[in-house]
Amino acid sequence: MGAAATVAALPSFAQETSMNAPKVLRSAFAATHTPKPLRFDPAKLAGLSEKLIRSHWENNYIGSVKTLNVIEGRLASAMQDKDFPPIAYGGLKREELHRVGSVILHEHYFDNLGGDGKPGGEVAKALAQVYGSVAAWEAEFRRTAMSLAGGSGWCVLSLNAATGELRNQWAWDHMHGAVGGLPLLVLDMYEHSYHMDYGSAAAKYLDAFLANVDWNIVDQRFQHARRLTA
Numbered sequence: 001m002g003a004a005a006t007v008a009a010l011p012s013f014a015q016e017t018s019m020n021a022p023k024v025l026r027s028a029f030a031a032t033h034t035p036k037p038l039r040f041d042p043a044k045l046a047g048l049s050e051k052l053i054r055s056h057w058e059n060n061y062i063g064s065v066k067t068l069n070v071i072e073g074r075l076a077s078a079m080q081d082k083d084f085p086p087i088a089y090g091g092l093k094r095e096e097l098h099r100v101g102s103v104i105l106h107e108h109y110f111d112n113l114g115g116d117g118k119p120g121g122e123v124a125k126a127l128a129q130v131y132g133s134v135a136a137w138e139a140e141f142r143r144t145a146m147s148l149a150g151g152s153g154w155c156v157l158s159l160n161a162a163t164g165e166l167r168n169q170w171a172w173d174h175m176h177g178a179v180g181g182l183p184l185l186v187l188d189m190y191e192h193s194y195h196m197d198y199g200s201a202a203a204k205y206l207d208a209f210l211a212n213v214d215w216n217i218v219d220q221r222f223q224h225a226r227r228l229t230a
């Protein structure tokens with residue numbers, strides 16, 4: 001696939017929130033996505049084993065990065081074939097959306113781990129304002145997350161660029177999510193994110209996740225999202 005095009009410098013939400021975005025716009029179907037390293041020592045999380053984190057990162061996250069590149073390569077080829085069946089093209093576009101969502105959400109998920117789990121910064125003040133208290137926000141976050149237990153999906157605290165609202169969003173899969181939602185805190189509720197350590201005890205996984213949240217990252221995302229939506 002072609003190299004990334006130098007169309008324009010793009011100061012993006014992703015760049016300022018420690019995601020894996022290039023500094024220039026990437027060519028369509030470039031198939032050049034690369035895995036982002038973990039920003040913490042996976043052996044040092046409380047209540048989440050190194051084996052679990054490494055398996056999740058290597059198999060689920062990197063698997064999606066690789067598959068996204070494969071799909072982009074197939075889309076590039078299909079673009080050159082004027083007789084490519086629309087139904088088959090739709091299948092590729094669906095998988096493209098699925099894998100883009102998986103890559104973005106997993107990068108947010110791993111990036112918001114590695115902290116002490118203590119909410120702070122401007123985002124904590126905002127949560128207290130919007131929900132009445134940080135404890136009330138956490139209770140609603142937990143209820144949203146547990147509504148996905150035993151199935152699959154994501155629980156995402158987001159600031160919506162269209163409505164300006166700070167909300168916990170329920171997402172059944174990588175393609176779900178409120179339009180305009182900028183992710184601040186991302187929780188993976190697919191069973192692959194906890195079954196190795198906790199079996200089906202999703203509530204214990206949720207406790208462990210919250211104890212490891214890096215609220216400095218969440219606050220950086222919030223402050224940047226506020227600037228974008230001001």
Ligand SMILES: [Fe+2]
Pocket residue numbers: 056060061106188190192193
């Ligand atoms: Fe996952």
